[in-house]
Amino acid sequence: MFHRFCFCLGLWRLVGGLDYYYYQVLEGKSVTLSSDLTELKNDEQIHWWIGNKDTVIAEINVTANRFSVFDDVLDGRFRDRLKLDNKTGSLTITNTRSEDAGVYELQTNQISRAVILKVSDEMRVWAEQSVTLSSGVSELKNDDQIQWRFGNEDILIAEINKQTNRFSVFDDVLGGRFRDRLKLDKKTGSLTITDTTVEHAGVYKLQTNNEINTVKQTVRAFKEVSVTMGNSVTLSSGVTEMMDDDQIQWKFGEDWWFSSEYTLIAEVNITQIKFSVFDKVLFGRFSDRLKLDIKTGSLTITNTTVEYKGDYKLQTNYIDFTFRLIVCDEILVMEGDSVTLNSDLTKLNKYDQIEWRFGDEDTLIAEIYKQNNRFSVFDDVLDGRFRDRLKLDNKTGSLTITDTRTEHAGVYELRFDYVRKRSFILTVGSVHCCGPTEAVIRLVLSALVGMATVIIVLYDIRSRRAEQDQAHIHASQT
Ligand SMILES: *[C@@H]1O[C@H](CO)[C@@H](O)[C@H](O)[C@H]1NC(C)=O
Ligand SMILES: *[C@@H]1O[C@H](CO)[C@@H](O)[C@H](O)[C@H]1NC(C)=O
Ligand SMILES: *[C@@H]1O[C@H](CO)[C@@H](O)[C@H](O)[C@H]1NC(C)=O
Ligand SMILES: *[C@@H]1O[C@H](CO)[C@@H](O)[C@H](O)[C@H]1NC(C)=O
Ligand SMILES: *[C@@H]1O[C@H](CO)[C@@H](O)[C@H](O)[C@H]1NC(C)=O
Secondary structure, eight states: OOTTTEEEEEEEOOOSSSSSEEEEEETTTTEEOOOOOOOTTTTTTEEEEEETTTTEEEETTTTTEEEOOOOTHHHTTTOOEEEEEETTEEEEEEEEOOOGGEEEEEEEOOOOEEEEEEEEEEEETTTEEEHHHHHSSOOOOTTTTEEEEETTTEEEEEEEETTTTTEOTTTTSSTTTTTTTTTEEETOOOOEOSSSSSOOOOEEEETTTOOOEEEEEEEEEEEEEEETTSEEEEEEOOOOOTTTOOOOOEEEESSOOOOOOOOEEEETTTTTTEEOOOHHHHHTTTTTTTEETTTTOOOEEOOOOGOEEEEEEOSSSSSSSEEEEEEEEEEEEETOOEEEEEEOOOOTTTTOEEEEETTTEEEEEEEEGGTTTTEOOOTTTTHHHHTEEEEOOTOOEEEEEEEOOOOGOEEEEEEEEETTTEEEEEEETTTOOOOOGGGGOOOOOTTTEEEEEEEHHHHHHHHHHHHHHHHHHHHHOO
């Protein structure tokens, strides 16, 4: 029973390609990386690697009846902590440490897949995604009783009584914030919350068979916010007016995926009537760039550059929420010219997978599978608007668009390494309407506004400006 009280498991899919499994585990607990096999075939061969196929840590060869873990690799970091299930090929890491975080790879006869493991003292969930809170048992016993509770007031949200075979969710509590969002697994007692929002961040407790020992599972919600380089972005506190005892803290963390280190950058303490920004931290990175709204506690970052991408954690009396800020490069190109969207990679690694996507629908326009040396452009998509115009640099993965037209304007996304990405906003100007001044458009994003809306706003402003400029030109010609 390695799974006792810990983690969540979810198959995550970035919009479009690149499937991978993502596990979170609380430091010190065990996690089982699943092979998804229910039994091994007679000729099954399984390999578990850490890193991009760097080091084998477990291997199964059924023909040779060999089941091996290599826990002496990497200076014995995994010593006595690896367990291989000889029925399914799943791999368990016990007593996890922060350095276990990273990318693992699984290869079986049928599949090859990346598994990302995050080890920390908290759980992270993307807004609008699902999270599964594990009961810690693989199968409920006949007399098991389980209760799931939420929040500071320990509100009962789900209950299982195996003896009477009763499975209940109470999704009308707390003003219905869980309505149609709770799913109980009848076999394991695990609880899934679907379509999470900021309201579902908080502490979940699991009580089993009246054990006094309750387990806290903290779910913090995430939201992606994007801003064009050079512009300002406001991260909303969600508070419309602060109350007497309100406290708000903003913290910044750079490596959003694996690290949990955050630095305090702004704070409001109404009790003390104190508003502070700490813009000298992190070598003055935020100097003169932070503004705290005295009424709402919302945080504005002005004149953004790529240095400001990362996680901004908001903690108030009621909310624990993280904004992940993406700073887009904005590129202006004249119609007919070529433009290169720079991957900023100096070389491609052996197992790199890279995707270029375009527009609101995230249409795949180019792809690299370095392992097979496959470089593909899909220039027949979107009615062929990219036909014979795409060039992929086989050294760096950068994408060049030749002979640009206005229909190539929009958002391009480079996705690599399963989780990282870069975004570009391409503006295609014509000699008439777009001078360099066109780039200076103030765009303040409300934190709860999604990317699609933002882009529409941007284009709306743009096209209106263009029309006005055109009109102006016409007027002055007459
Ligand atoms: C698995 O074992 C069989 C039988 O000993 C052997 O022929 C085969 O090469 C082994 N496979 C690997 C990948 O070692
Ligand atoms: C699998 O593991 C179990 C328990 O450790 C052991 O009893 C069994 O012999 C193993 N089977 C094989 C094929 O190694
Ligand atoms: C806010 O001020 C009160 C009163 O001085 C103090 O007790 C509390 O710890 C402060 N909160 C923070 C987050 O500094
Ligand atoms: C914005 O940042 C850039 C680069 O850091 C700097 O050169 C520029 O002067 C800044 N603009 C404003 C308005 O602060
Ligand atoms: C990259 O492209 C160049 C020019 O088309 C070609 O000569 C070279 O073989 C390619 N390299 C790889 C690794 O595909």
